[in-house]
Amino acid sequence: MGVDSAGNMERSRQAVHEGSCSRGIPNNQLQLALEPEAASLFCKYLPLETAGDKFTVFRDGYRYMVLDAGGGTIDITVHEVKPGGTLRELYKANGGDWGGTKVDEEFERLLSDLLGPNTFETFKKECVPDLLEMHRTFEVKKRSIPATGDDKVTFSVPLNLLETFKRSNPGADLGNLIAKNPKYSGDVTWRGDKLRLSANLTRSLFLSSLKSISNQVQMLLRLPEVSGVAAILMVGGYSECPLLQNAIKNACPNLRRVVPGEAGLAVLKGAVINGHTPATISERVCKFTYGASCRSKFIDGFHKEEYKTNDVKGIRCRNIFQMHAKMGDSVKIGQACKPFKHFVIRENQTSMKIGIFASNKEHPVYINDPGCQNLGYIVIDMADTTSGLKRGNLVSMTFGGTEIEVEAVDIENKTKHRAFFNFLG
Secondary structure: OEEOOOOOHHHHHHHHHHHHHHOOOOHHHOOOEEHHHHHHHHHHOOOEEEOOEEEOOOOOOOEEEEEEEOOOOEEEEEEEEOOOOOEEEEEEEEEEOOOHHHHHHHHHHHHHHHHOHHHHHHHHHHOHHHHHHHHHHHHHHHOOOOOOOOOOEEEEOOHHHHHHHHHHOOOOOHHHHHHHOOOOOOOEEEEOOEEEEOHHHHHHOOHHHHHHHHHHHHHHHOOHHHOOOOEEEEEOHHHHOHHHHHHHHHHOOOOEEEOOOOHHHHHHHHHHHHHHOOOOEEEEEOOOEEEEEEEEEOOOOOOOHHHEEEEOOEEEEEEEEEEEEOOOOEEEOOOEOOOEEEEOOOOOOOEEEEEEEEEOOOOOOEOOOOOEEEEEEEEEEOOOOOOHHHOEEEEEEEEOOOEEEEEEEEOOOOOEEEEEEEOOO
8 A cells, every 4th residue: 555755654654554554454465555656566677668778777776766746746856776686765755745636726816816806715615525536636637738739728627617607696797707818818818617727827837837846856966865866757647747857857857757647557566566576665764863762861951950860870861862873864664773772771670662753853852852752661670670780782773664663672581572663764
């Protein structure tokens, strides 16, 4: 199952897990895949031809960008093919809400401007089925709008739009109002359920979205971490739009563009492949900094006084963010990071509770700093108090496909405790 990598992944994954459980699918039978990675796996098995010669993006050492252009968000990742066909992520997954819905919003603004804001709001409230059908037809239409040429573009719109206008504006003629409007007189014609726009006005609906996507792609290509990228895979329904393809061509003319047939289904098909070959992604770049809660020696003038505490080890500072993996670090899937020791703070302590946290800062100091979020806790049973304050656990994090495995190994008896948390990308 694919998960968006540019939005709030924690909530997305939680919703997917809860939804699958409510349908009787156990968590151990559900595997989540990041959408750009799923798209990569799908494209890996495509036969790509150019100029009569066999061409493949997926040869050892090849670097390419994946642009997953969906309706709401644009997700971008950069991969390198490793020996054996596995994929290494070169830069953390990123993107923004510049997808096809941005064009939908511009289309709605145009309709509101033509009909009047009150009329269009009334239509949206009273004619919801017509509104949904209008968006469906517009979605299909925008995938076929040419990047060049001067031909006018015809859109199908609900007749109820005109009926709502007539009820709100008795005696007014929409065609005459548009013809007299200097802003639209030469670019818009509206007759019945057909709205005709000039080529320039139609393309202007895409400008904001295309500019944001192009700027992000160009920014990424300037980063030293992604030097050597030679191709861009364009997937997602919006990638089928000639205007987006042309914008990417102009933004990075030296990159080879690969747009698979049925680009809108690439993520879905890739997610199926990922379920059969989950080990294909070998390295991923942390989108966040990951760590655990702990105490450390209190440093006057540096640590906050409110966190000062006196325990068996002296003057200490609570709520410290103990970093295990930093934002931007490349982590190997399935390989444990450097472990850290956590000791009990009372001789009669019978359990240890360690918080696992993520932060959008490279070097967070405290677990409650701005940008930090609690992923959960690992609770360790330590009923045997014979060794008193010598008891503790060696805690390490191992990054899996879309989850973090936190392992705590008892320092004395080597008992292992494991817990799993969402890997936010």
